Amino acid sequence: MMDHGHxxxxxxxxxxxxNGCYVSLNPADRSPVGEVHGPDTAVAEQAVAxxxxxxxxxxxxxxxxTRAAALNAMADAAAAIANDLIDLLVRENGKLRAEATGxxxxxxxxxxxxxxxxxxxxxxxxxxxxxxxxxxxxxxAGVCAVITPWNAPLTLLVRSLxxxxxxxxxxxxxxxxxxxxxSNLFMxxxxxxxxxxxxxxxxxNDPEDWVGAWLVNHEHIRVISxxxxxxxxxxxxxxxxxxxxxxxxxxxxxxxxxxxxxADLDRAAREIAKGITVLSGQMCVCISRVLVDRRVxxxxxxxxxxxxxxxxxxxxxxxxxxxxxxxxxxxVERHMTNQQTARAHPDMEVLLAGEDRRDETGGCFVTPALxxxxxxxxxxxxxxxxxxxxxxxxxxxxxxxxxxxNVPDFGLAASVxxxxxxxxxxVASRIDSGTVWINCHNRLFVExxxxxxxxxxxxxxxxxxxxxxxxxxxxxxxxNDYEL
Ligand code: NAD
Numbered sequence: 130m131m132d133h134g135h136x137x138x139x140x141x142x143x144x145x146x147x148n149g150c151y152v153s154l155n156p157a158d159r160s161p162v163g164e165v166h167g168p169d170t171a172v173a174e175q176a177v178a179x180x181x182x183x184x185x186x187x188x189x190x191x192x193x194x195t196r197a198a199a200l201n202a203m204a205d206a207a208a209a210i211a212n213d214l215i216d217l218l219v220r221e222n223g224k225l226r227a228e229a230t231g232x233x234x235x236x237x238x239x240x241x242x243x244x245x246x247x248x249x250x251x252x253x254x255x256x257x258x259x260x261x262x263x264x265x266x267x268x269x270a271g272v273c274a275v276i277t278p279w280n281a282p283l284t285l286l287v288r289s290l291x292x293x294x295x296x297x298x299x300x301x302x303x304x305x306x307x308x309x310x311x312s313n314l315f316m317x318x319x320x321x322x323x324x325x326x327x328x329x330x331x332x333x334n335d336p337e338d339w340v341g342a343w344l345v346n347h348e349h350i351r352v353i354s355x356x357x358x359x360x361x362x363x364x365x366x367x368x369x370x371x372x373x374x375x376x377x378x379x380x381x382x383x384x385x386x387x388x389x390x391x392a393d394l395d396r397a398a399r400e401i402a403k404g405i406t407v408l409s410g411q412m413c414v415c416i417s418r419v420l421v422d423r424r425v426x427x428x429x430x431x432x433x434x435x436x437x438x439x440x441x442x443x444x445x446x447x448x449x450x451x452x453x454x455x456x457x458x459x460x461v462e463r464h465m466t467n468q469q470t471a472r473a474h475p476d477m478e479v480l481l482a483g484e485d486r487r488d489e490t491g492g493c494f495v496t497p498a499l500x501x502x503x504x505x506x507x508x509x510x511x512x513x514x515x516x517x518x519x520x521x522x523x524x525x526x527x528x529x530x531x532x533x534x535n536v537p538d539f540g541l542a543a544s545v546x547x548x549x550x551x552x553x554x555x556v557a558s559r560i561d562s563g564t565v566w567i568n569c570h571n572r573l574f575v576e577x578x579x580x581x582x583x584x585x586x587x588x589x590x591x592x593x594x595x596x597x598x599x600x601x602x603x604x605x606x607x608x609n610d611y612e613l
Contacts, residue, residue, distance in 0.1 A: 223454030269297030271351030410517030540582025
């Protein structure tokens with residue numbers, strides 16, 4: 130059933146703009162999910178003006194308890210429609226129901242976490258000598274644009290929105306057009322709470338894909354919290370440079386999984402297969418390279434191929450599916466073309482052929498692929514693939530494993546698999562990556578910072594440090610004549 134009329138939220142009112150209409154599709158059967166209507170620039174200007182007005186008023190920026198109450202009420206409102214959100218997320222995004230459930234529950238939990246944290250923002254004081262006092266305050270940085278991708282539209286929205294609101298910013302949300310229906314349902318729920326002052330939070334649809342760049346260039350947007358590809362992140366950083374805007378960039382990844390000689394191979398094969406196929410290989414922290422000690426390579430390869438061969442792609446709502454749909458036909462075609470490229474290369478071999486399983490409904494399904502590689506210079510090893518496909522590479526010793534892991538210019542996530550915790554930590558500490566998991570992969574926590582080294586981004590989200598992406602530090606200095 131098609132859901133009509135998804136508009137933009139501006140100053141407390143859901144408005145229909147005049148610029149374009151995008152029909153979002155269910156990747157599992159191409160059925161329409163909803164119509165996404167976009168704003169024109171006049172409507173987008175109204176959204177920015179409301180956010181600026183509320184920020185300047187100062188009530189929101191200076192009232193941590195109001196912010197905590199609003200964030201808690203938002204969590205309650207989202208929890209009240211959790212099942213609807215899960216169903217819609219499966220339909221609009223194509224992911225498994227278990228993955229959608231995890232996403233919605235984590236989003237609610239994250240709102241509560243930042244509700245608490247908004248009441249725990251303290252500055253510092255310093256006195257260099259009698260009569261001198263420095264107050265070091267944390268202030269909200271201003272009006273913030275939160276720009277999100279399609280692959281985890283709720284988690285990635287709340288991961289920025291939670292700390293932005295907790296810090297005292299006012300916010301304009303800009304979802305990806307392909308997942309705007311679920312984003313809007315969530316936004317309708319969380320902005321209906323009485324504790325949230327009108328105008329603190331807006332949402333602008335983007336059917337024609339111009340609103341993101343427009344916000345980035347807007348003079349009154351001071352913070353850009355962007356999650357998406359490294360290519361778009363680089364454009365944003367370029368545009369934002371002329372006004373020195375504050376950037377929070379969570380970008381692409383190319384996660385390696387390092388399997389040391391002494392790893393529990395069965396456990397590692399299970400974890401790594403899950404890490405390759407989670408969200409159908411369309412998650413920033415998905416495993417894209419498997420690096421294995423040569424002495425256990427053959428045994429491990431057989432186990433990993435066994436695990437990957439057992440994956441059953443299918444619609445996310447069916448309990449029999451163990452991997453959901455791909456984003457679109459383009460993703461399926463990329464999956465197949467990348468395998469042809471590997472097949473044609475003298476230093477590569479396809480170890481497990483991924484199939485194109487598009488069905489008569491047009492549902493975008495594939496099976497996972499694995500290829501061996503003896504070269505590191507190739508784009509298949511250097512670039513994000515974003516399908517369930519990984520390279521299989523061998524090393525002679527942990528030093529070489531580290532050197533291989535650090536080859537791409539990404540540094541978002543990695544894992545090390547070993548029964549020797551000291552060796553695993555030695556390797557973990559030498560990989561250039563914002564996160565390294567040991568004997569598992571893809572464990573993310575609301576309370577713990579995540580973010581990238583190198584081309585994977587700037588700043589950290591989740592945890593206490595996420596607040597820093599949305600704050601300025603101010604020094605207020607007092608001098609008095611009397612001795613204490
Ligand atoms: P994308 O970069 O194509 O789009 C992301 C968002 O940016 C969309 O809302 C889009 O409309 C908007 N946008 C496009 N051009 C823009 C511009 N010039 N200025 C401002 N906004 C613009 O990314 P995607 O395909 O939606 O998402 C997949 C990518 O996101 C992958 O590279 C993945 O690794 C990355 N990602 C990273 C993380 C992380 O935590 N590091 C998490 C999820 C996804």
